[in-house]
Amino acid sequence: MLDGYPNFHHVTFSPGRKRALLERGINGMAKVSALGGARRPAIFIRSSPWKAGTEQTPWHDVFDMDNGHVRYFGDHKAGLSMAPGTTTGNATLLDAFDGHQGRTPEARAAATPLLLFRSVSRNGQPKGHVEFCGLGVIERTERLVQWGGSDHTTFVNYVYDIALLDLAVEGDEVAWEWIEARRDETVTDAEAVQLAPTAWREWVKHGISALPRLRRRVARAKVSKVRDQRPKPGSSEHADLELIYKHFDGRKHDFEALASAVAARVLRGSGHSYVEGWLTRRSGDGGADFVGRIDLGSGLAGTNLVVLGQAKCVKLDTLVTAEQIARVVARLRRGWIGVYVTTGAYSEPAQTEMVEDQYPIVLINGSELVRELRAMARDDHGGDLTACIEHILAGQETVITNRRPEEILLE
Missing domain, CATH: 3.40.1350.10 (Trna Endonuclease; Chain: A, domain 1)
Incomplete structure (x- = not known):
């Protein structure tokens, strides 16, 4: 604990492995050569609402927690000469999107989980603290044109519609043991899935058609049996x-x-x-x-x-x-x-x-x-x-x- 709050680096600590990071908006963990092929253990998404609308971050991410939906903008910016899909963050999420569109349980078992966070203000400071918002699956991606930069020029970026899964069974938590298993080259995709939250396992089994019933909805928490x-x-x-x-x-x-x-x-x-x-x-x-x-x-x-x-x-x-x-x-x-x-x-x-x-x-x-x-x-x-x-x-x-x-x- 630091100043009364859980320490992210302590919660995500894995002996002998590199630290999980939240320094950027899109933080992809390094892929491992697992038994079934290359696998990325997880992607950490961080949104900073206090930056929205600035030259550095002209877009406004949307976190609709009640209805289990996040609309998250990629990391292409005005003035970059490289293709939009080749920036580090966009390339990582586009790769994850391919996995999330897997047509078989085996393909989806290898898909990369998205762990979403957003910056929150504490003790009068807008920086330095984040809250965990959930586990996500990318439903769709879209190329769009935005205004940005000091000259207010247009540039092309990607935006991602992400479904937040219902973690009610797990108390709105994700067990770090699952991510550790995905980092272990000796663990198969099928073995790692057994440590995943219930909703993720159901998505792996049934695919995108199951998302409507697996999506996080605050309404469910207010419904009495x-x-x-x-x-x-x-x-x-x-x-x-x-x-x-x-x-x-x-x-x-x-x-x-x-x-x-x-x-x-x-x-x-x-x-x-x-x-x-x-x-x-x-x-x-x-x-x-x-x-x-x-x-x-x-x-x-x-x-x-x-x-x-x-x-x-x-x-x-x-x-x-x-x-x-x-x-x-x-x-x-x-x-x-x-x-x-x-x-x-x-x-x-x-x-x-x-x-x-x-x-x-x-x-x-x-x-x-x-x-x-x-x-x-x-x-x-x-x-x-x-x-x-x-x-x-x-x-x-x-x-x-x-x-x-x-x-x-x-x-």
């Missing part, structure tokens, strides 16, 4: 959720009152000032079951958001689909957010779509519903869940109306 959204069968939580479902089965409007109370508790529990509004009437509700308001800040430094709620009392094994969530989102206006409360669970595709499309909606599943209600019963009713439910219903009887949602902003 269906089994994690339901209480464990046989547990007291499961029994309570069954009680809730049976209590409200066929009593849609009563469940909306319960959902409104739970939504209020969840939003207030996040530190927000939440005002409960009203339940909508059974007909002509415009797709909303309850209305509320979140107040952020105060005075000129504050704003208010309309909360549009949807409540669905369904069988515990029911899945809410992406289409159902999208219908709620379609009714939201600028400055509104949605809350969806159900006794069931949300399908994984529905959650993924919500995260990737950045839907302004809060999802409360059956497990969270029963957890919040049990907490309410414990706090105010001595743990009696039925008494808690009856209290909520009694308090909501008088606030059923057909007012327009935006009227909550006037209160």
Whole structure:
């Protein structure tokens, strides 16, 4: 550790071998004569955002970490007389691209992994520190014309579209033992692959067609498995959720009152000032079951958001689909957010779509519903869940109306 941060040279140290370097933008390790032929152990890519737009680095690399995509520019510069593809960095990446287009698992097993880093500011300094951004495969390359240099002349360069692979299984880390194995001339390509991250092994096996499912996506980290959204069968939580479902089965409007109370508790529990509004009437509700308001800040430094709620009392094994969530989102206006409360669970595709499309909606599943209600019963009713439910219903009887949602902003 140096100044509290991991030391790159220590992490990548291999006894008896040259150090891995990050001195340039494109740092290719020397090839080794392995049993199956020449093999480059790895290429280290470094992007320096603080240089972007300068005469030295006129391009702007794009690191879209959420969607697993990097657009990285090669090392040709204005004023160079040599052909664009023959500069050290471009030649290295073009060679790697050929390997990444391998048509067989054997060819892809020899392909060079790209380890991507970018410079970050720490302690007020833009230089000297880098963060690991992931493991990449080059999907495509493109020749383009850029402006650069002190005379702002045009020059030809290469740009590389790189897919970042999902390293969730490995905790967003790459084992250095894999790179060490690739540096060992006595280790075959197939043997080295066994030490690679799961997504790399899957890419080697299935090729470029597998990249859509192997690509790093932050959305996946925010998606809950269906089994994690339901209480464990046989547990007291499961029994309570069954009680809730049976209590409200066929009593849609009563469940909306319960959902409104739970939504209020969840939003207030996040530190927000939440005002409960009203339940909508059974007909002509415009797709909303309850209305509320979140107040952020105060005075000129504050704003208010309309909360549009949807409540669905369904069988515990029911899945809410992406289409159902999208219908709620379609009714939201600028400055509104949605809350969806159900006794069931949300399908994984529905959650993924919500995260990737950045839907302004809060999802409360059956497990969270029963957890919040049990907490309410414990706090105010001595743990009696039925008494808690009856209290909520009694308090909501008088606030059923057909007012327009935006009227909550006037209160």
